[in-house]
Amino acid sequence: MNLLLLQDEDFLDPGRVRLTGRRLRHVTEVHRARAGDELAVGLLGGALGRGRVTRLDAEALELDVVLHQAPPPKLALTLVLALPRPKVLNRVLAAAASLGVARIYLVNAWKVEKSYWHSPRLGEANLLLQRILGLEQARDTMLPELHLRRLLRPFAEDELPELLRGTLPLLAHPAAGAECPRAVADPVTLVIGPEGGFIPAEIELLARSGCRPVRLGPRILRVETVVAALIGRLF
């Protein structure tokens, strides 16, 4: 945690916050802060700034905060991911948020096991927490949008063409003929399949909707690794 991310309900009055729970524990156990110390803070959806600890005990952390600095810019990137295994989902969401992805769609695919859609990790509280952990890591305050689409075909046919408009429409696909471009100037929509890949009918569906299959290399990478590597390459 490189930033204490604040929400409106944390404010006692303008310029003063009281935190409990996870953030209190982290500042107590990891930062080992004391009254008078300064910590990096940010308001979810707002500015970055500094907080001076005025109280820290077993019950609460209180800070006087000044918010004065813009958060880092988001990447002009919409990520469309086949829903990963629950174990991987948390890491992918946090990594994508830390990297500055603007918008994430989690979609179905043939090789996404049905049980993944029933994972408790898809609960709203967890989906928010994982993105917040990513923002806290990267010192960002702007939550990436997150959308779940349990049916691939209507998403690809009805929504995706509009998402792709005005963006470089890339589909990561190991068997593609074209190499993934580098250092692009345009916004990007990047579609990444499940472990085991999209099946041919899905590749066709996505290509018909406007996606351009590109490959990254001969290696099969974990989804959180491929997301970071493609972002490093594209931006």
Next chain:
Amino acid sequence: MNLLLLQDEDFLDPGRVRLTGRRLRHVTEVHRARAGDELAVGLLGGALGRGRVTRLDAEALELDVVLHQAPPPKLALTLVLALPRPKVLNRVLAAAASLGVARIYLVNAWKVEKSYWHSPRLGEANLLLQRILGLEQARDTMLPELHLRRLLRPFAEDELPELLRGTLPLLAHPAAGAECPRAVADPVTLVIGPEGGFIPAEIELLARSGCRPVRLGPRILRVETVVAALIGRLF
């Protein structure tokens, strides 16, 4: 696991292997293979190929194997990493191996907690296993070299200049003036600090040894994320 990685001691005779333990469990529980099925295999340090299941029960998996294909090329990259937290170490090693890093040095730094050097995860068996998991993910057979250096100064002064020779010598440093280059043709040595970064004296030491500080952007990323993003950018 996208590849069953074989070792010399697995061979019953040339062309026939017997596997137990972790690989047997994985093929039983995840691949759910049966006699007659074909699986991707590779010999650690050798060629890739195919294995046909001839026996699969609670005791052993046996395969007839043919090894005929070269593994993917390694990246011309030496990674010098401040030793990460034990929890992170496994993920970083597996990710680096999956990405094709040729050589890894784990080094000390001021902000590496001393206890990290006493973690059981630094045992040889685990260091080998994590790299093997990365190779199995990426369908590679060539283990990245791994070296541990518990003292930064003698490493930086005595070994690093020789490692840097003939390579682009990069030090990831958020405060650097220069941007990290892209799509380089030369081999690279890439030095990445601990959570919290190298201290100024360490930056100076590494710069005196020939490293060039470069920055990636305003975001603070987890080490496994930054490794993948920098590799995507450089290669």
